[in-house]
Amino acid sequence: MMRACWLSSSSSVVSGSARNSCTHFRRHRRHCRVQLNARCVRASNAMSDRFFKNDLPDYDVSNPVDRFPSSQDFSVAAIAKKDEIVEATWSRQRGLSRDLTLYTGVVGTAFLCFKSFERTGNKNDLLKCLEILNSSNADVTRHLKPYVTFLCGRAGNYALGAIASKYTGDTTNMLKYLELLKQMVEEISSIGNSGMPDELLYGRTGFLWACLFVNEHLGDESITWSSLRPIVNAVLTSGRAGARHHANCPLMYEWYNTKYWGAAHGLAGIMHVLMHFPLTKEDANDVKGTLHYMIANRFPSGNYPTAEGHEDDTLVHWCHGAPGILLTLCKAAEVFSSDAIFKQAAIDAGEVIWKRGLLKRIGICHGVSGNAYTFLALYRLTHDPIHLHRARAFSSFLYENARHLVASGRMHSGDHPSSLFEGRGGLACLWFDIGKPEDSRFPAYEL
Numbered sequence: 001m002m003r004a005c006w007l008s009s010s011s012s013v014v015s016g017s018a019r020n021s022c023t024h025f026r027r028h029r030r031h032c033r034v035q036l037n038a039r040c041v042r043a044s045n046a047m048s049d050r051f052f053k054n055d056l057p058d059y060d061v062s063n064p065v066d067r068f069p070s071s072q073d074f075s076v077a078a079i080a081k082k083d084e085i086v087e088a089t090w091s092r093q094r095g096l097s098r099d100l101t102l103y104t105g106v107v108g109t110a111f112l113c114f115k116s117f118e119r120t121g122n123k124n125d126l127l128k129c130l131e132i133l134n135s136s137n138a139d140v141t142r143h144l145k146p147y148v149t150f151l152c153g154r155a156g157n158y159a160l161g162a163i164a165s166k167y168t169g170d171t172t173n174m175l176k177y178l179e180l181l182k183q184m185v186e187e188i189s190s191i192g193n194s195g196m197p198d199e200l201l202y203g204r205t206g207f208l209w210a211c212l213f214v215n216e217h218l219g220d221e222s223i224t225w226s227s228l229r230p231i232v233n234a235v236l237t238s239g240r241a242g243a244r245h246h247a248n249c250p251l252m253y254e255w256y257n258t259k260y261w262g263a264a265h266g267l268a269g270i271m272h273v274l275m276h277f278p279l280t281k282e283d284a285n286d287v288k289g290t291l292h293y294m295i296a297n298r299f300p301s302g303n304y305p306t307a308e309g310h311e312d313d314t315l316v317h318w319c320h321g322a323p324g325i326l327l328t329l330c331k332a333a334e335v336f337s338s339d340a341i342f343k344q345a346a347i348d349a350g351e352v353i354w355k356r357g358l359l360k361r362i363g364i365c366h367g368v369s370g371n372a373y374t375f376l377a378l379y380r381l382t383h384d385p386i387h388l389h390r391a392r393a394f395s396s397f398l399y400e401n402a403r404h405l406v407a408s409g410r411m412h413s414g415d416h417p418s419s420l421f422e423g424r425g426g427l428a429c430l431w432f433d434i435g436k437p438e439d440s441r442f443p444a445y446e447l
């Protein structure tokens with residue numbers, strides 16, 4: 001467990017919420033192990049257990065009838081879901097949440113309130129977001145000390161706090177949060193090239209994403225590129241060292257002795273974050289080469305291995321498999337626009353998700369909501385109406401069926417049913433976004 005607490009100066013003090021945070025860490029590792037252990041099951045059985053057969057009508061160009069709920073229907077449902085989640089995770093707990101992360105905890109509720117504010121303009125949601133962040137801030141600083149990322153660490157509270165404060169006009173509060181993030185920049189830069197993982201949930205890129213999110217809302221140099229450059233360089237140096245024995249792949253990373261490929265712990269998440277930075281030609285070529293390697297070594301189905309050397313074509317999740325990689329490929333298609341392979345590979349991944357992505361879970365990490373988001377990304381990239389149709393089809397499937405499928409035990413509501421990444425929080429985000437596809441963004445991944 002303590003291997004997670006790489007900032008060793010603070011890891012000796014682990015109590016209360018910090019223990020809970022480590023429990024969260026263990027839970028996520030267990031989740032990954034459970035997912036990977038599915039390899040032990042015969043692939044056909046594992047697959048049929050994981051997703052519903054997709055009988056939803058596909059887009060018919062000769063008869064493009066839209067039978068889905070309206071944007072207004074989705075918006076009303078999203079607001080109701082958001083209110084339920086605020087009640088369950090904040091109001092009913094009288095502000096004493098034990099899980100302080102964005103991934104499964106109360107900062108995820110704050111993120112959902114911010115999404116609601118963005119889509120509806122309701123200032124009360126912005127104020128609720130900030131109330132949650134301000135009330136949690138001291139506990140986050142104290143108990144999440146060893147954890148640095150947006151999704152599972154301090155940076156989630158600090159980055160969202162700076163942004164929400166900006167929109168309320170509270171400059172003093174905004175600068176307080178910004179200063180906390182800048183202190184983290186120095187702290188992480190000082191660690192150098194070793195001693196910290198690089199992946200998105202617990203590593204360097206998970207912190208860099210928080211800085212990108214802040215710059216997106218507060219202005220490009222709110223956290224300067226030059227101050228972040230040492231951290232970006234550390235990620236690249238680490239990847240080159242990890243790729244020493246991989247002749248055809250310029251960058252490779254390990255998380256707990258496994259070379260993951262997916263968005264949560266592996267190459268897709270790391271490459272995605274790197275592509276948002278102004279890279280040198282050599283750095284950009286290494287990112288591009290790594291993505292080429294992944295495309296060249298995908299399964300014949302169009303899906304992607306969970307990790308280097310893993311042969312099971314089973315998982316079709318944001319965290320592991322085609323969905324997270326599709327989002328990264330869409331970004332690559334934008335950054336490396338002269339290279340047509342990325343757009344085509346993203347479209348190929350979309351076919352896998354349409355066939356095998358109607359998962360028996362609702363969340364965005366490893367559920368239908370996350371997979372619906374991939375079609376929105378494809379739609380923004382290609383403007384082909386088939387992808388918007390598919391996003392609406394998955395969203396409507398959840399709108400019409402999730403409640404009774406969960407009640408009857410045929411669908412899992414998530415280990416943390418009110419959370420942003422495993423539960424209905426991500427579903428609410430999807431329903432907020434489905435009416436504005438051009439503005440849609442996979443939470444805490446797309447900028």
Ligand SMILES: [Zn+2]
Nearest residue numbers: 317319365366
């Ligand atoms: Zn997952």
